[in-house]
Amino acid sequence: MSVNGLGELEAAVMDVLWQVGSPLPVREVRNRLTTGRTLAYTTVMTVLDNLHRKEWVLREMHGRAWHYRPAGTREELVARSLRRVLETTCRPDVVLLHFARAASDRELAVLRQVLDERAGGDR
Structure with a gap:
């Protein structure tokens, strides 16, 4: 694959x-x-x-x-694929935990940035 x-x-x-x-x-x-x-x-x-x-x-x-x-950019379609994986698993929270534990420092920094942006938008 x-x-x-x-x-x-x-x-x-x-x-x-x-x-x-x-x-x-x-x-x-x-x-x-x-x-x-x-x-x-x-x-x-x-x-x-x-x-x-x-x-x-x-x-x-x-x-x-x-x-x-x-149907989109490479990044958009990859993100859509990840979303579908999460939607089709019975324990998406556990999948996300495993992903986060295995993420690189760069990936974690990107996730932190997005979470900070979302938290700031809720104020």
Whole structure:
């Protein structure tokens, strides 16, 4: 597995879409992939359909072809994935405790900053 629960090919497709920054048809995504192997058009189409189902990409019809774009920035989609993990666990508080105990000093500083901002906004 690669980026946040995505498979290696899914992550490679997302990298292409993030790098380009504009909607791409399947054929163009396929042409830009640098996986070291030749992929069938239908393989890339299936990956994009799966990413659409997982809400990682949005698609719009242009002529007769779907054009795909990321549903958000890398950071936004990773944060959404983390949120979904917490929402689907029976003990999110315990998961957060384990995360906090394993967090780096930099990660803890970011968490402190956000908590301080939220506390200041409640006054």
